[in-house]
Amino acid sequence: METFILMCVLFLLLFLNIVSHATEFNNCSPGLCSDPPVYDVPERCSCRPDCYLYNECCSDKINKTTSDHKQPYPSIYYSCRKVSGSYYYQFDHCPPNHDVTEYVNNCENPDSDDQLQNIPAFGKTSKRLFRNLYCSLCHGEEFILWNLLYECNFILSPSIENISNYVKDGICEPTLKLPSEDLEKYLYSCIPYISNCPQDNTNMEQRITCESEAMALIYLDEEKYFIHTKYKDFNFYKNRGCATCNGVFEVPCELFYPIMLGNHVIPPLTILFNYHTKSIKITDKHIGTEDTLLQLPSCPKHAVYDMNTKECRQVIYHHQLNCTTTRLNESEYYITSDGLLYLNNAQRFLNQSEFTRDSQGIISICVNNGTNNISNINGISKYSVAESYITLVGLVISIPALAITIIVYLCIPDLRTLPGKLLISLLSALFVAELLFLISTKVTTSTVMCISLAIVIHYSFLATFFWMNVMSFDAWYTFSGLTQLRSKGKGTKRLALYSLYGWICPLVIVTISLIFEYTPGNHGLSPEYGNGICWIKNGKSLLWLFAIPVMFILCLNCIAFILTTRGLYMASKFSSKYLSKHSRNEFFICLKLYLVMGLTWTFAFMYTFTRIEEFSLLFCILNSFVGVFICVSFLSTKIVRRSILRNFRKIAKLPTKEFTDVSSAPKTISMDISTEKSVN
Known part of the structure; x- marks a missing residue:
């Protein structure tokens, strides 16, 4: 019991660490590309190859700029604007000669109540970031919209109908996310700095210095000592000259930048079947979870x-x-x-x-x-914050329970029959899948470790379902009346065939996935392992290389379950004298079959097809705690109880029997003791 509690505590601590530290920052050194970077502090000037486009090059970079570069962007077209907590240069003005009034108005003066006018867009050709799709259109480019998310406090039943009300009530706040990680390299980070002198400053020398000096940002807050998060309490100046002409004559050199790192609760198990690529997501402010909320038509x-x-x-x-x-x-x-x-x-x-x-x-x-109702609302899905906690608690308890079940089956010879060995293989695959799924949430995405975990998790879950299929076939084969009692040789041969099927078939599917992953070409089936999550990112690939194989296996398992239970019912007719006892036993047998055949996973597809929210919650509960259910149902048997009791008695009574009188001891013991005495 102590070991089990310790394991639970360790798993919980894995997700509750918070790290806090601060770093020192020099505000007076000249902005040079040769300066060492300061962790998580924005650079005072830019060393990017395209820094000249926004006039942000460091002084030692300006001298290296060649005449081959194209002209900088006109500053009247763009400004530094905030997107989801970060600042980027966005084109927010149309060319002066653009004649589509609708585009100009929606680009330069967007309606705050119009969703489409407040979602940034990437230009497909130039990869520039536009304020919204209308700014992209007025510059003559097709666009790629950012993804929409909502940051909310705890809500239990979000939907398309009530999410707007949550926003109005302040419960949810809309935020935005890049449509693809590949576009991140085209973002140009910026800081909303002051780059000119006030109009009432008539000192021409100061004005010229502000405009002509290279960029070397001056950070200054109200307390003049600390850099606060996301610049909200800051005044930024392009250089010391701009700070001077704005009345800042004393610039503090040493500043301290506090950094706070936190972490998040794991995503629910329902993420395994999230093969919908067009969706709105919800992020919980308190725990940082990011779960698919609504499936859009x-x-x-x-x-x-x-x-x-x-x-x-x-x-x-x-x-x-x-x-x-x-x-x-x-x-x-x-x-x-x-x-x-x-x-x-x-x-x-x-x-x-x-x-x-x-x-x-x-x-x-x-x-x-009057033709706005193009699509009807269907396909609504949700991930609840509660499901994240259910998954965390369920896996933390189920993983040790699976390990205990595997160990017990390995230690008791009477359990190492063919069905017992099949169960060990199934539980081993499930144990690895759940353990790595739990660990993967702490691994940085888009890394080799995350990609490797995603591949192994993919294989482990597929192996779990293929072994469930083996269990289903073997159960049907046993109760179908097509076979007599097994001989040891036949059981060994069947175990070898089952093992080839259970371990090789998922390997074939994962191999196909890897071929799509690393084969050049836009075939649309690249799994995108580890891209944003240590799992399969591409919804189309997830559908064809995971969801459909699993769905096919579960259909076969359902058929096998029906045929097996029918065989049990027919067998009970031949023992009507003990019918009541057999009925109870048959119920527990059916319950075990229901678990090992993986029929609890059918709720994922029932939810997908019906969109009944209770199916999603039920799926999460049953499969998060499936290890516990299997442990209790398979270890609560007479064989296990007798074996444990026998070993316990053996350990408890062994010391006393050594001093027992020969005349009162059992016959076998008396003979052993007599033999020992004669030898001595």
Whole structure:
């Protein structure tokens, strides 16, 4: 018991460490590329090859800039803006000659209540970061939108309908995440510094110094000694000249930068089947978990789903109609004999100047004409914060329980039958899968360690399901009446065949995954092991290389379960004298079969197809604690109890029997003692 408690404490401590430290920062040294970097403190100037684009090069970098570089971006087009707690240069103004008023207004003066006007976008061609998709369009680029998340306090039943209310009530706060880790290298970090002198400062020498000196940021807070997080209490100046002309004549040189590192609760087991790639996520502020909250309906090409209006919205500007347009399905309209377009949902007519037909016969109209309900709301999914805690507690208890079950089966000879050996293989695969899943949450993503763990976890869970399939087949084969009592030789041969199936088949699938992972080309099935999470990131790959094989195995297991229970029922008819006793035994046998056949995992797919939230919660509970259920059900047997009792009596009575009188001792013991005496 002491060992079990110790293991639980160690697992919990693995997720509760907090590290705090501070680092010193020199505010007066010149900004040079040769300066050693200070951990987690922004650089005072830039040494990037493209630093000249934003006029942020260090003084020793400016001299190395060649004439081959293209001209810097006009400063009127961009500014330093905040995105999800970090500052990046964003293009937030349209070219002066742009004539689409809608794009200019939405880019430069976005409506704070319009979701699409407040999500940044990457340009597909230039990879520049734009304030929103309209800024991208007015610069003539297609775009890639950032992913939308919500940071919330504890909520139990989030949905598309109530998430907007949570935002209004201050329970949830929207935040944004990069659409792909590959785009991170195109972000240009910045600091909202002061780069000019106030208008009332008439000192031309100070003004020239501020504008001409190279960038070497001056950090200054109210207390003049500490750098606070995310610059919220800071005044930043481009260089000492800009600080001077803004009234700062004494600049402190030594500053201290406090750093606090925390960690998070593990994601729930439901993440294993999160093969949906278009989703809105939720992050809990208190524990830092990041779990998929809502599965969004798929939208047509050139459209995005708007959470506020609950609809897909077109973002392509149609020059002929002079508006943002959407395409209609044939069921949404019909054309009258006089050429008018009748909208079925809006119940209104449009004249020929209000819609267009392309060469393929597709009708496009302005989105303001009443056709906003393109997609119905289906496929809503959620991960609850409670599921993260259930997964953590369940795995911390289940992993030792699995280990105990494996050890007991290895130590008791009567349990090492063919079914017992199959159970050991199944539990070993499950033990490795759950243990590595628990450890993986503490490993830095996109590292060799994280990628390796993701691959092994993939293999271990697949092996678990294939061994469940072996258990299902063997149970059906046993109770089907097709076989008699096993001989030792046949059992060994079958164990070898089962082992080849249980260990090699998942290896084949993982090998295929690795081929897709490291084969060049945009085939769309690269698993993206370790990208953002130590698991499979690509939803399409997760579907084909994990979810579908598991679904197929579970279907076979369900059939085997039905046939096996039928065989048990038919066998009970031949012993009607002991029917009541057999009925109780059959229930526990069916319960064991239900667990080892993996039927608890069917709730993941029931939730996927029905979107009933209780299925998700039930799946998380049953499979997080499955090790405990298996341990209790398989170790609560007469064989285990007798073996433990026999060993206990042997240990407890052995010292007393050595001093027992020969006449009162059992016959075998008396003979042993007599023999020993004669030898002496």
